[in-house]
Amino acid sequence: MIKYQGLIEIDLMVNGNLERVSLYPHETLLNVLREKIGLTGSKKGCENGDCGACTVLLDGLPIKSCMVLAVEVGQKAITTIEGLDDTVIQNTFIEETGFQCGFCTAGFIVNSFALLSSNPEADEAEKRTWLKSNLCRCTGYEGIINAVNKAQEKIVQK
Amino acid sequence: MNSNPFTYYKPESKEELVHLIDELGNLKKTYALYAGGTELVTMFRQGKGLVDAIIDLKGINELTQVVKSEKSVIIGAAVPLNQVIESVNNSAIQEALRAIADHTVRNKLTIGGNICGRLPYREAILPMLCRHAEVTVLEKGELVSYPIDKIFDKRLKLSPNAVLWTIKIGTQEMDFEKSQRYSATTEIDYPITHQYVAINEEKVMIALSGYSSFPISSSFDYEMLKASDDRLAFLMAPFVEHAKSDDRSSAEYRLALLKVCMEDVLEELSDKMRLNDREGQND
Numbered sequence: 001m002i003k004y005q006g007l008i009e010i011d012l013m014v015n016g017n018l019e020r021v022s023l024y025p026h027e028t029l030l031n032v033l034r035e036k037i038g039l040t041g042s043k044k045g046c047e048n049g050d051c052g053a054c055t056v057l058l059d060g061l062p063i064k065s066c067m068v069l070a071v072e073v074g075q076k077a078i079t080t081i082e083g084l085d086d087t088v089i090q091n092t093f094i095e096e097t098g099f100q101c102g103f104c105t106a107g108f109i110v111n112s113f114a115l116l117s118s119n120p121e122a123d124e125a126e127k128r129t130w131l132k133s134n135l136c137r138c139t140g141y142e143g144i145i146n147a148v149n150k151a152q153e154k155i156v157q158k
Numbered sequence: 159m160n161s162n163p164f165t166y167y168k169p170e171s172k173e174e175l176v177h178l179i180d181e182l183g184n185l186k187k188t189y190a191l192y193a194g195g196t197e198l199v200t201m202f203r204q205g206k207g208l209v210d211a212i213i214d215l216k217g218i219n220e221l222t223q224v225v226k227s228e229k230s231v232i233i234g235a236a237v238p239l240n241q242v243i244e245s246v247n248n249s250a251i252q253e254a255l256r257a258i259a260d261h262t263v264r265n266k267l268t269i270g271g272n273i274c275g276r277l278p279y280r281e282a283i284l285p286m287l288c289r290h291a292e293v294t295v296l297e298k299g300e301l302v303s304y305p306i307d308k309i310f311d312k313r314l315k316l317s318p319n320a321v322l323w324t325i326k327i328g329t330q331e332m333d334f335e336k337s338q339r340y341s342a343t344t345e346i347d348y349p350i351t352h353q354y355v356a357i358n359e360e361k362v363m364i365a366l367s368g369y370s371s372f373p374i375s376s377s378f379d380y381e382m383l384k385a386s387d388d389r390l391a392f393l394m395a396p397f398v399e400h401a402k403s404d405d406r407s408s409a410e411y412r413l414a415l416l417k418v419c420m421e422d423v424l425e426e427l428s429d430k431m432r433l434n435d436r437e438g439q440n441d
Binding site: 002048055069 | 163165166167169174195196202214217256259260265266
């Protein structure tokens, strides 16, 4: 049985790198990524699981890192926005200006990456279901949708 | 940031879990069972529900698995809702579960957490109630099974230190089965009312969440519905007095939504199940 109490050290696999971090069991994955590992791409928005700005991948599945304890993901592969550099979806967000203030962008890109990895031929209903997990307070949804559709076209063509 | 300095435990077997719960009890330590954690982590951040220990159930295989058979599935209490949706080959159940939270949260939010959580909606219970699911509970070191309607009354009534283990639910086709959900503003919000109706030639089963302060359900013979002179009033009768008013909706609006839903049900039944066929008369 695993037992963690007080300040502990654990290993986290983040973007393919093994990171040894000191943390308390109550610390969220979001906090550890930002404050202990220095990966600030995942944003602290609502901290309530509503906005999706903190979305990261755990073994390829999108999750909201503000609602996850870091101690429970020690065995899993964590992918943050920093791990998606120069991906098709990142580039189409730039090409289609799929952002305004940019605060929500990392969450949208991570979630869209997972969607198109899981089902490159996702239809409109499925894309809508997935993307409803993220909020853009600038309401820049048109550019976001265009970016996802363009990435999907490129991925399917490949 | 969450500032609850608890101890984290992750047992890997039923025996370890039983021993741990006993040990924490002897030490007079408070604990919370932790599966998806979506509710608990948020509560801890707000300084609510603070405990000495959390017990992560995801180390126990039986709690994280879905076992499928021809006519049913047995779902571990710590299985995330998206995994349940993928495993249950029944569109009405899938629709009811897809209405809970959002897609990303459902990768973490578990079926046991939704049913046993502190939020009053517990929408995952709706198809379980209508399909008379069987729940298995770990209590006093033993696994004991109950029909869900014997153990669910406003909430799942578990004895102290008991743990929801698995849920067995039938997946066979019903003659009529439908989930309808209304929220105040966006789709991803708590429900004003979430209505689940399942009907076969013997029984009519209706369960509601969001409509009153807790999930409620009713079940009666299909023949009674058929014989009723005012079927709409008959379907609504068990629920009328339970409509609540809150900042999302008035009781009158909830009643109106229930009426619309039940009218839809009656209309579809008249086509599908020849509801209007009376003895010696087809109309």
